[in-house]
Amino acid sequence: MKSLLLILSAFFLMSCTHLSSVSTSAIPTQRSKPVSAVGERFMFMLFNFDNKYVDNMVMDLARQCPKGRVEGILTKYEVITYFPLFAYNLKASADGYCVAKN
Amino acid sequence: MLKKLSLLFAFSVLSACAHSVHLYQATDQNGGSGQLIEAMTQQKVILGFAQETNYVNQAYDQLKQQCPKGRVEGINTRYSTSLGFFSWTNKIRMRGYCINS
Amino acid sequence: MKKNNLVLLSLAVLFLNGCAFLHQFQMSSIDSEAVMTGKKFEIIVSETGVNLQEAADTAKLFTQSQQTRKEMQQINDIISMFQMGPRTGNMVFNEKYADSIMRAIQLECPSRKISGLTSIRETAKYPVVSGEIVRITGYCQKGS
Secondary structure, three states: OHHHHHHHHHHHHHOEEEEEEEEEOOOOOOOOOEEEEEEEEEEEOOEOOOOHHHOOHHHHHHHOOOOEEEEEEEEEEEEEEEEOOOEEEEEEEEEEEEEEOO | OHHHHHHHHHHHHHHOOOEEEEEEEEOOEEOOOOEEEEEEEEEEEEOOEOOOOHHHHHHHHHHHHOOOOEEEEEEEEEEEEEEEOOEEEEEEEEEEEEEEO | OHHHHHHHHHHHHHHHHOEEEEEEEEEOOEEHHHHHHOEEEEEEEEEEEEOHHHHHHHHHHOOOOHHHHHHHHHHHHHHHHOOEOOOOOOEEOOHHHHHHHHHHHHHHOOOOEEEEEEEEEEEEEOOOEEEEEEEEEEEEOOOO
């Protein structure tokens, strides 16, 4: 029983990550003000009925840079497996730079 | 035998011209009105042997050539594959607006 | 009887909702003013995708004959040889379904001042079939 618990906890602690999608936009010369946004959802037993968790990321980035433009955006979409078939985390992240508007 | 043939026919009809759309991306526009330009290139892959992805750069170059003195905005890119018999065709289609300054 | 109804209802809800798989997502650069003062729009285009292996597996459930099941699998194997290649989601029979997006964006935003575009490629998965979806969200700033 103890060894089973040990194996289970090892599974949870290991959590494998799979990168599904990545993209970049043009990188600006001004890179002094980094901004970032994350959208994520815990998925139990592969049940996920929509992907709305990524929809607020643009607004999050815009709020961190209210008077400028966000450029050089690196997006990543990753699936983190905590326990196969049962517990996953879907994570979308966007990192960019706030630059002054011309 | 007839049953098998009819099933094969039914499945063949269903499987005709199968495609997979991998990616569609749209980019910003700054408000100018411009001319619609388009570029499309493809790569035939047999048995999975493909050593390069230059067809993507060719589509990008074609798009640039159609707008030598302007900005290209609102670029819409579609990357898809047409499935085939032990082979497939990767396709890139780019469309955008050429804004002449 | 009530229990059965509950199970059926739960299954129906699951099947009607479908599971959503996100394949790709990209973001263009963001003009914060356009995003915060502009109007948000969303364009969704979808095409029916088919999973022939699942179709064959489902068809096998309707026959007791081992011979017929074997033949169905053989047919599926033959057809899959004609559908080789990399796939995102299930295959579709029209690759141009997303091409209307460009025009739809212009209709949503006649001023053409568009920023904060997010492009999402996702699949709504049901048994045998799926919705192969392209979803674009963005912000439109009013023209001056």
